[in-house]
Amino acid sequence: MSDSVTGKAPPEAHPHHTDLGFWRTYVFSTDHKTIAKQYLAIGLFWAIVGGLLAYLMRWQLAYPETAVPGFGWVPEPHMVDGIIPPEFYNMLITMHGTVMVFFVAMPILLGAFGNFLIPLMIGAQDMAFPRLNMLSVWVLAFSSVVLLVSFFVPGGAAASGWTAYAPLSAKAVYTGVDWGQNLWIIALALEFASFLMGGVNFLTTAINMRAPGLSLFRLPLMVWMELTAAVLFLLSVGPLIAGAVMLLLDRLAGTSFFLPEGGGHPLLWQHLFWFFGHPEVYVIMLPGMGAALEILPVFSRKPIFGYRPIVYSTIAAGILSFVVWAHHMFPSGLDPRLAMPFSFTTILISIPFAIIVFAMIATLWGGSIRFPTPMLYALGTLAVFIVGGLTGIFNGSAPADIYIHDTYFVVSHFHYTLFSAVFFGGFAGIYYWFPKMFGRMMNETLGKIHFWLTFIFFNAVFFPMFFLGAGGMMRRIYNPLQYEFLQSLQPLNVFITYAAIVLFLGQLPFVVNFFWSLWAGKKAEQNPWEANTLEWTTPSPPPHGNFEAIPVVYRGPYEYSLPEVSEDWLPQDRPVEPRPVPAG
Amino acid sequence: MAGERGHPNYVAVWFWLVGLMVTSVAISQLPFSKSATDVVIFAIAGVKAVLVALNFMHLRFERLLIYSLAIVPLLLFFILTAVLFPDIASH
Amino acid sequence: MSQTHAIETQTETLSGAAIPSGRLGVWWFLASEIVLFGGLIGTFILFRHGNPEWVAAAEHLSLAIGTVNTLVLLTSSLTIVLAFAAVDKGDSRRMRTWLFLTILLGLVFLSIKAFEWSTEIGAGFIPSTGGFWSFYYAMTGLHALHVMAGIVINTILFISAVLDRLKPHEYRIELAGLYWHFVDIVWIFLFPLLYLA
16 A cells, blocks of 8 residues: 555565654654653643642632641742732632643643554554644643743733633733733634644544555544544634634734724623634543543453444534534623523433443443453443533533533533543543553553542542532632622532642542553563553564564454454454354 | 646645635725625635635535534534524614 | 445545635635634724724825725735736746736835825824824724735745745645735725725
8 A cells, every 4th residue: 555645565564663763752752652742741730739739729718818738838929828819829720720721631642642653553554644633732832941931931821710701801900811812812812723734643543544445434433532522622613712802902902893882892792712622621531532442442342333423423523513613702791592591402412322321231231340540430420421511511501500610510510520531531541551651651650540549539529619609619719718698618629628738639640550560560561451452463562663574464452352253353354264163 | 646636726825815816805985885794705605615615615616524523613613603593683 | 235324435635625824824814814804894894984084184184095006906906916827837937927027016015105105194194193093004004014024925925936945836826916915905994994095
């Protein structure tokens, strides 16, 4: 088969490039696997920052205007003797959301998983555009630097919410934040550019470079998810970039795109933001589900139930995701005639996700289930998503949403769905593919401790939040005790804070496990999980060029426990004729 | 790789583009009603864009996938503009 | 042969009639650019509809300059596609000539735009002067940035061709052309939106 770009035959797998030197091998690499690890490193770094920001927020909510343990060193005017002033709190809620969505979820689920898995799962030697790939991770690294710098400029980092609603975000005097917000806009613009480049790479690679026999309906579901996510991102981010240009001009050039006193429309920002923002949450959700969908069949030793319905549901959800955005805006003052159509589309979009949830459950049904750490996390993805998805239905119905919009109810809803994808799906993927990525096994005991701490304390933090929200506690408020009607709910806030501290500390077993296993973990075999997809036919870790010879694919990815084959798994590239089933 | 596609008469297309541009400038200067003029000049712009896309970008020789990459984003543009109309286009 | 599980055994090659990767990649990128400019232009259309008095501000734009610039960009689209046609015919010398003309015309466009902006700013029309001017500078500014990027790409290809290093990658002229035509199409809509309507 010929290389579709130049028409020539593909080169054989490259010999080990040990002569490239340190910089070309580890820093300026065009190998998709190295780039994936760089994305993972960026995402894990920011995850710690995001978690610390949450700790600060939670302390303020539990014990308003008291000194936060461990943070007495932060200088004025940011914090005062360890106490968080209101302006700093606004920065915390803003940057926690920004960091988690754009610098943790996207780099890990798309940058790391997408880059590592797509070429391997389709039997390709690398991405279609390896140098563009390298550029994309370096643009993200640069974007990270810009965001980090924004913490240290006068006025501090952005403080108008991760959604940066105008006019609060459009005039420096409203938040007291000047260059922090400008740098936030620039950092996001760079982040968008990085993932646009990545998206182009994912789609072109998967369309053009699949191994012979790998038709679209034999693709692993993880690849379908990454591709759908790439399409969603590509087609939705444009209007927000336009909006970001307008916001920057409002802040720096005296324009009034969003400022009402100059003839602008604050609501315009919300529309432009959420037109992107809603598809964006599915960009994050789908790869997390994809990881779970890969793992469930492997550890049930059963084919996935409903492969095609899952694919069609994913595509349907993707299409619908473009016409639900105003459900984030029901009480915003938007034209009331939009409320019913958007409620309708939002309820509709729950259908394809329900199908996927049922398919996951049906996959488990009757399976021969084992519970190594990746499986626990995959099950966690499913369980947590059910709560998140069900609570989404309340939010999606305009009449109900009027009461719970901008309360802790919706905060809990989106943390359930986001954790499902990023935490549980992300960790499922990390534990599952770590052996392939790094050539070592992770420690099972530490993994299980990590899972149970995360699962129990995640629910301890976020389940009570539904009651906080239904009880009337609004989002983003600095001091709940200021409001008489919230004072009786304060014990919940205190409980949540302590649960959050344990949740944060509960990540330590993972950190220890990750670094210890990198150097001292048991060496991994080629296919420790006895799975069917193509990445498990390569060494752990795969060399440059991945495959000695491009594999030929004979079947789909989930042929487990076939009666005709002696093992309970059958790789996609094994050309075995099935044993005849004995008659009678 | 590019040989299997044809080459339209690029210079002829250019003449059409220039002619259409001159026409739309002329129409905009004539004393017709504003809304009628607007419809015509944007229709002409649409025709010019289609001419460039089909001929200079060789879209007429491309497969369905490429066509959709041009059409679907346009659809989204129409949806976004239409939905925002009640909120943003009023004053 | 007795009953066997329906394990398919297709082995046909998939990339037989594929769209070359470079072209596919550029079209995916252009799709994202369509929603980018679409968002900005759509927003302008909405504001313009709600502010009919903006037609007075638009009077201050020079129709003559706008028309000349449109002609320049249209012609540069012709020259770059002729460069691509020359590649197909194997005529590298012609390709370099047409590519050079494209770069030249792009620079002419930017120069005229810069001159236009300076006269308008000199007359006191800056982005904060009013809504129309905010959009005018935002849209033509974003467009000009894209033109600049296109000129850089075309120049890199031209230098590569002059140094005789472009031969194995000549298909890139088509890819640069796709981007350049897109930038032209955006202007095809900006022109009537700003100068004619």
